[in-house]
Amino acid sequence: MDKLLIRGGNRLSGDVVISGAKNAALPILCAGLLTADNLHLSNIPNLQDVSTMLKLMRQMGLRIEQEAGSNKVTLNGGDITKLEAPYELVKTMRASILVLGPLLARFGEAKVSLPGGCAIGSRPVDQHIKGLQAMGAEITIDAGYIYAKAKRLKGTRIVTDMITVTGTENLLMAAVLADGETVLENAAREPEVSDLAQLLVAMGAKIEGIGTDRLVIQGVDKLHGASHTVIADRIETGTFLCAVAAVGGDVTLRNTRSNLLDAALDKLREAGAILTTGEDWIRVQMARRPKAVSFRTTEYPGFPTDMQAQFMALNCIAEGTSHVTETIFENRFMHVQEMNRLGAAIDIEGNTAIVKGVEKFIGAPVMATDLRASASLVIAGLAAQGETLIERIYHLDRGYDRMENKLSSIGAQIERVK
Numbered sequence: 332m333d334k335l336l337i338r339g340g341n342r343l344s345g346d347v348v349i350s351g352a353k354n355a356a357l358p359i360l361c362a363g364l365l366t367a368d369n370l371h372l373s374n375i376p377n378l379q380d381v382s383t384m385l386k387l388m389r390q391m392g393l394r395i396e397q398e399a400g401s402n403k404v405t406l407n408g409g410d411i412t413k414l415e416a417p418y419e420l421v422k423t424m425r426a427s428i429l430v431l432g433p434l435l436a437r438f439g440e441a442k443v444s445l446p447g448g449c450a451i452g453s454r455p456v457d458q459h460i461k462g463l464q465a466m467g468a469e470i471t472i473d474a475g476y477i478y479a480k481a482k483r484l485k486g487t488r489i490v491t492d493m494i495t496v497t498g499t500e501n502l503l504m505a506a507v508l509a510d511g512e513t514v515l516e517n518a519a520r521e522p523e524v525s526d527l528a529q530l531l532v533a534m535g536a537k538i539e540g541i542g543t544d545r546l547v548i549q550g551v552d553k554l555h556g557a558s559h560t561v562i563a564d565r566i567e568t569g570t571f572l573c574a575v576a577a578v579g580g581d582v583t584l585r586n587t588r589s590n591l592l593d594a595a596l597d598k599l600r601e602a603g604a605i606l607t608t609g610e611d612w613i614r615v616q617m618a619r620r621p622k623a624v625s626f627r628t629t630e631y632p633g634f635p636t637d638m639q640a641q642f643m644a645l646n647c648i649a650e651g652t653s654h655v656t657e658t659i660f661e662n663r664f665m666h667v668q669e670m671n672r673l674g675a676a677i678d679i680e681g682n683t684a685i686v687k688g689v690e691k692f693i694g695a696p697v698m699a700t701d702l703r704a705s706a707s708l709v710i711a712g713l714a715a716q717g718e719t720l721i722e723r724i725y726h727l728d729r730g731y732d733r734m735e736n737k738l739s740s741i742g743a744q745i746e747r748v749k
């Protein structure tokens with residue numbers, strides 16, 4: 332199993348090109364199930380979850396063309412034969428639940444494995460199911476599979492109990508081919524939801540309220556092909572910004588947008604980073620020890636839960652004490668124990684971590700437990716004195732496009748070892 336070996340202490344400098352967003356690319360690939368025409372997609376990131384999603388799509392009968400070494404993918408859903416997402420693929424990637432809405436909307440039938448609970452929380456899909464049932468689907472759950480059937484989904488008003496990102500995306504993809512009007516209240520406003528909605532509009536869908544918490548969809552009979560460029564990955568962007576803020580340096584991130592992560596950028600400025608931004612770049616300069624910053628995670632446009640662990644790494648070596656409150660997932664502090672192994676001083680009280688800044692991390696062997704926890708350990712390793720060996724980095728590979736290559740190119744000493 333691959334591991335990452337990091338020798339900490341190097342300042343970072345140079346340019347990094349940010350990839351397309353994982354959390355936009357995954358639902359967008361599922362939109363390929365909604366039409367028999369070609370979807371031409373660009374800026375698809377090269378990461379494990381995308382490979383898994385493409386494998387799932389191929390199994391269903393989608394034709395996929397992908398030029399080697401390019402970030403372009405063409406999908407054709409003209410010959411879909413298998414309306415099923417099996418456990419073997421769903422268990423490695425939660426986003427595979429996103430095939431449920433499109434399959435049901437276009438083919439009236441789907442069999443999708445229930446995604447298992449994972450390290451960050453129980454993550455049920457009851458809101459996806461409740462919404463589809465409200466649209467007239469008959470849904471049963473048997474032996475770990477969701478069996479869904481509907482002659483044609485019917486538009487209706489759906490109010491989800493909480494804001495759910497993939498729940499909104501699943502119901503949106505169901506609603507675009509439903510009969511009549513669907514109103515999604517309490518919709519997620521994450522930029523990745525809007526990116527999916529923009530693609531659906533390019534395919535002929537009728538959607539109003541994009542970017543708001545109320546999406547109004549007029550169902551159409553058929554969608555057609557389209558071309559779309561996936562938005563920049565704001566979480567990859569934030570991860571690199573945190574790395575520079577933790578170890579110091581001067582780095583410009585290209586192909587990204589500062590207005591996708593305002594809350595995180597405010598916190599970085601508070602921590603002492605100097606940020607300058609252009610239309611598609613962000614420059615970060617850090618020449619001091621970071622200052623501790625307190626925050627609570629919330630839905631977009633608030634501080635993203637997917638950046639909590641990386642900022643925790645920064646706080647560990649900051650001047651002062653911070654309070655970090657996680658409000659989205661009930662078990663997203665798995666990195667705390669590993670950071671304490673690297674010399675951090677973190678206590679947990681309920682859903683708040685109290686982080687007392689220490690002078691430095693000291694390198695040690697640690698274990699990655701989930702995707703963003705892995706990224707936070709990489710940041711800790713880059714800032715640490717001595718060597719850090721991170722095990723189980725398959726979590727990192729799920730969601731980052733060649734992270735160690737990008738970090739090496741700006742001066743980090745990081746290598747993949749067996």
Ligand SMILES: CC(=O)N[C@H]1[C@@H](OP(=O)(O)OP(=O)(O)OC[C@H]2O[C@@H](n3ccc(=O)[nH]c3=O)[C@H](O)[C@@H]2O)O[C@H](CO)[C@@H](O)[C@@H]1O
Nearest residue numbers: 354426454455456457458459494495496497498637659660
């Ligand atoms: C592939 C993808 O886009 N993943 C992102 C998506 O995950 P995901 O879409 O799974 O996260 P949700 O927004 O659905 O989850 C928010 C909260 O609602 C709960 N919930 C959700 C659905 C449901 O049917 N019932 C229920 O109880 C969840 O357990 C969680 O506590 O949004 C999360 C929150 O920004 C991010 O951390 C993930 O990176």
Ligand SMILES: C=C(OP(=O)(O)O)C(=O)O
Nearest residue numbers: 354425426637702703730
């Ligand atoms: C939790 C995440 O992803 P997923 O929903 O795919 O598990 C993430 O991207 O941080």
